[in-house]
Amino acid sequence: MNALFARHALLPDGWRRDVLLRWDDTGRFTGVTADSAPPQGIEQASYVLPGMINLHSHSFQRALSGLTEIAGEGPDSFWTWRDLMYRFALGITPEQMEAIAAQLFVECLRYGYTSICEFHYVHRAPDGALYADVAETARRVIAAAGSAGIGITMLPVLYSYAGFGAVPLSDQQRRFRTGPDDVLAIVQALEPLRGPMVEVGVAPHSLRAASVDGVRAVVDALPKERPVHIHIAEQQAEVRQCLDQTGRRPVRFLFDNLAVDTRWCFVHATHMDESEINSIAASGAVAGLCPTTEANLGDGLFPLPPFLERGGRFGIGSDSHVSTSPVEELRWLEYGQRLATQRRNVAVAHTGDTGGRAERRVGDFLWRAALEGGGAAAGRQVGALRPGYNADLLVLDDAHPNVAPPPELLNGFIFSGNDNLVKDVLAGGRWVVRGREHVAQRAIAARFLQTLAELRELRS
Template sequence: MMTYPSPVKAFGNGDWSLPGIANLHSHAFQRAMAGLAEHQTDPADSFWTWREVMYGLAQKFTPELLHAVASQLYVEMLESGYTHVCEFHYLHHEADGRPHANASAMSDVLIQAARETGIGMTLLPVLYMQGGFDGRALNARQARFGHSVDAYLKLLQNLRVHETDNVRIGCALHSLRAVPEAAMREVVAALPDNAPIHIHISEQLPEVEECVALRGARPVAWLLDHAEVNPRWTLVHATHLDDSEIQGVARSGATVAICTTTEGNLGDGLFPFGAYVSAGGAWGVGSDSHISVSPVEELRWLEYGQRLITHRRNVASQAGAPSTGLNLLGATYASAAASTGFPENRAEVILSGDLPTLVGATEENVVDRWIFSGNVPCVREVVVDGVRWVESGRHRNHDSVAAGYNQAIKTLLA
């Protein structure tokens, strides 16, 4: 396990400064369905039945509704301490699959929401071409996700004109089941050398079983054998790994984006954290479906999940680096540049030292107390590129964005 320098800086007034935290995996539109898939639809409810609920909501989104929901989400991220988002975006077209008159309309509103709220963005338009490893066509509710390779590369090219100091355009391959091997190779070969590449992989056991049956290998093993996986790659979830895959990902330098609250909500399973970090693997966190929007909760439940299966405490601590919280947070900082494509962190999060949660905190325990002392919001200010977007715990656009979101939800749920 690596050790990390303390990111904490004390102010004379008792407040504490930390760098901003990167959220490595986001589907912005899914914030609108948080809590709406908790009624049983099948005695064997799973990710696959949840996906049907998600598809139903996804059909209703227009660019205007997506802008409203994404804006609310990004405000919530900033208020919680996330200052950068990797947006894994696949709602490309009209609900019936026809391209919008402006083919990048849905991507454009995400960039607009990021700029208006101040969050840094790595936009990851998704290539989604087939409905499974067997090459079956997309179904009607997946039609708005789909692209040919040529259309997808054209979309990326058109979006790169939006790149600025606070917006990057990367690439997302939805999953091995949704992207044929030849298409993966063609797209990766066409990308700029510095473009981040993200992919869902090994999230669900049925996905692993289908990959073994039809491609003759487990998903991560297959990817390592068929692609030049390196530090520009982020493997999202990678929940189900065998020992050789753990070692292979760690050697590659790729980052695993662990999305603990979503993985728990969907019943995905627990990432093999102990073995992976012992192998020197890089990792970060994401809020994915946004059942929770809190880096504190992602990190806390990453640690708690490991405690539940190992029957011991402070799993992320180590000799010479005893603070569990500092180790967890340090790893998220260490992986951010490779996953986001931003070489430096230009954001600062100020924690309120006068809250009961943090009164009397020291540099050695302030992060532990922030992560493991409950859910009281401790973020007082957030500054991105010199602009104070959050003050006294509230985003400068909190009220106006919330009003737009509330109207969007009424429309979506009507």
């Protein structure tokens, strides 16, 4: 039977006892009933959470993890890392992309992500030509999500220029080149794949890589409910270049030229002034924060306290995948703010802060806020144990000393130790992790290791 009885479950209105969860064969919850008696023959669990949404991923970069931590001759930065990433991307085949993505998705599931948003920009063949199927590489990543069992929002990327002022792309960027017609052709080709586990939106790469007219053409042609993601204001150099070219900072320039609403996700948005913070918060758009990658690349710290004070929404992503743990992203989101403000317990909601309820427990606030923002950014019915939503959930290890009963559970989950406390994972109504092991973990890992060997040989 498609059912689970939870002694404690995190529902939209908070922790509830004795919750009977049921789902159908399409992978959606049909019933979520608290204060139930445990039916005979139904599997039971002590502590159940909604699965987390990873709202920003470049899956192929998982194979780069650990390979860029070598100092160059001069100061290293995001821009020197980017050159290494470009060179790495030039030789990867579609088959290798699928193998790398599958390994990443297995890791994400094991640590508690049940959905992922793929900001996908390697569309062309190594020689720069389009594949016969314009959606070849996007299909490969979606296939990897299917084999791993994770829900995916595929975001084909508009990537037309190398910098502000329509600077032509370099030869190293030849696999990324797309215009509005290319992106819309990929979206159309992927249309038959949409369903409970797959959504398709778009992602203008950034204001330096896509013109305002190009962004408008893609967004206007997209169905109104589909998600739109964009990198913005990630680096100080990007802000300076935008000011030099347009006289405005990136977030302000975008708001002055395009209609922004709740389907937008602003990835990073690290460097903003007060008016830009106000604009994103007021629009209902989601800030897509990736603290481990932002730290790895030296981006800076997102201005979280003023953003929260204005009712801003956020979610988390693993981006370049130096970490695949939502716990680590949320922990470092909070710790970065503590270091910047020299305060403790920053990510909370005081009464009246956002028009919602107060939440003084940092772990509860972070997990629930990231669920809400991530669900909106994914454009799918995910992020809650609620009828009609995808049946995505995590069962925590009730035998582990770091797992305490509610109301202390999420604080311990996020801020106590480094063991993975996720024992079982249900995604789309399918058990994909049991006893901390993914059901296809060994086969997918073997193909990934073969791919790494192939890529090392290519570089040697």
